[in-house]
Amino acid sequence: MLTPAEKRKHAEVLLQHDQSKMAHAMAGSLIAQANLGDAITGNEPTTADHCYIDREYPLLGKCRYEGGRLVQIEHPWANGQITVCKQAGIDVAFQWSADPAAGMDQGELLRIWIGTKDAGPRLQWDGRTGKWQRLISNGNYGNNWACGGTWRQDKPLDQREPLYYETLVEADPDIAGTIARIRD
């Protein structure tokens, strides 16, 4: 939960990078929330020096945001590592929320896909549940091994719900081991 002063800072940083109509409307909403909070408590309106939001993600570790923008990643997944991963037959794709309409959730990681050269998309992490699930590709992934083409969730024939895994190691120890070696 952000303080009114932090909400004002978030709005200020948001508008430094984005001048769209949505960014202006969202910043206005945050400032209005902050003003209402200060009016109720009787505090003088102020703006914080920083408004950091910390989130923790698989593979990337601790990520720090300001104004909906990533300012720090514990394990930066740089292009070099992706190249090494691809040489090992594994591709990783990250889907980020870039829309200011997401408000305080702007910039958060929505999904991670991991695929192999031989089998296409194999694993998906969902930001809403924070869990991994296995995928089976229909084979039409082309050069996009991580998330190309179409796929289905891997689940036992006698079950309606797919299986969810708390960690990448539980979902696929082989892929997790290879990625951990390259990342660390």
Added chain:
Amino acid sequence: MSDEHKKQDSPLVKLMQARLKAAELRVRAAHQSSAGYQRQAANPVYDGQEAVCMGKAAQVDALSAKSSAQADLIDAEADAEYTAATGKEAPPKC
């Protein structure tokens, strides 16, 4: 009446509540974007799609303008109520 309740009913809090409502309407107005329809109208995939999409874009633009106008009205009414209650001009928005 407790101090807390007095604060909740104060003209300043009422003004800020109205401004928050207006700001949320402006977020809704920003969501009501016709950009997608306009893009599709520029690249029609069947005869007549351009006209259909331009019509839809006009409808969405009208909804957006209505939301913005409602927000402006709420702001203006809240400022007037604050001035009537306190005899002072409403504080600036930022």
